Amino acid sequence: MNRRELIDADGGNHAAKPIPRAAFDSTLALLREGYDFISARCRRMNTDIFATRLMLRPAICVRGAEAAEMFYGGDHFTRIGAMPQTTLRLLQDKGSVQALDGAAHRHRKALFLSILLDGDQIERLRATFRPAWLDQLEDWQRRDEIILFDAVNLVLTQAAADWAGIPADKDRAELCRELSGMVENAGGIGWSSMLALWRRRRTERTIGELVRRVRSGALDLPANSPVRLVSEYVDAEGMPLDLASAAVRDHQHHPAGCRHRPLHHVCGAGASPAPPMVR
Secondary structure (H helix, E strand, O other), X not given: OOHHHHXXXXXXXXXXXXXXXXXXXXXXXXXXXXXXXXXXXXXXXXXXXXXXXEOOEEEEEEOOHHHHHHHHOOXXXXXXXXXXXXXXXXXXXXXXXXXXXXHHHHHHHHHHHHHHOOHHHHHHHHHHHHHHHHHHHHHHHOOOEEOHHHHHHHHHHHXXXXXXXXXXXXXXXXXXXXXXXXXXXXXXXXXXXXXXXXXXXXXXXXXXXXXXXXXXXXXXXXOOOHHHHHHHOEOOOOOEOOHHHHHHHHHHOOOHHHHHOOHHHHHOOOOOOOOOEEO
16 A cells, blocks of 8 residues: 555545655565564554555555554455455455455455354354364374374365365365365466466366256255355345356355364364374
């Protein structure tokens, strides 16, 4: 964001306040530090706002509750064009909530929140994940070595697919590779990103076919399953999602974010035998 956008978004509150400057250009520092870039400088400068340049273009960096409210509390900014194409297509894709603004964005986002913040849905996911996790623990303890990241990814995928209502005939290991590739290659370039995009398209076709079968009555899923909820969703104008957009939304319900939540929140607290060596 530049100085003019900040002033317009914040009602002019920063118009008369000097904004400290971090550096002439911070492009390399941002690439090197990633998510810590803004917070580290705010701590060092004892401020929640500073000016710099990114790719030689003037930019204002902000953090804190007021900054979050400014970004998310109104229609000050557009999401269109804000995300690099390889990141958008692998993590969200066209037709997703990330590609919408205003009322259309809020209406579509409400479906996400109605599922992901629902206590019954969270408990159902927990009940699906916990036995799968404990079963894998027994298998891991028989091995000399495991790659924990890959092993946990598979457990998460199995639990998420069962919770979402994806039939068992969709191979979970292949689905895990497809979903993991989307996250790991987001924002990248080269053959690995192209392969991840191809796999995403294949998965979207599979999910789109599930949505078509649910709508036609050929596939009967529980009323609270995310695949069925997305299949039956209608937008602000009362229209159902096209199959491509519905497939994108079902992708977004994969709870990969569970890896950021302590596992005992999902599988329950309790002692377990010592695990094998992991790397």
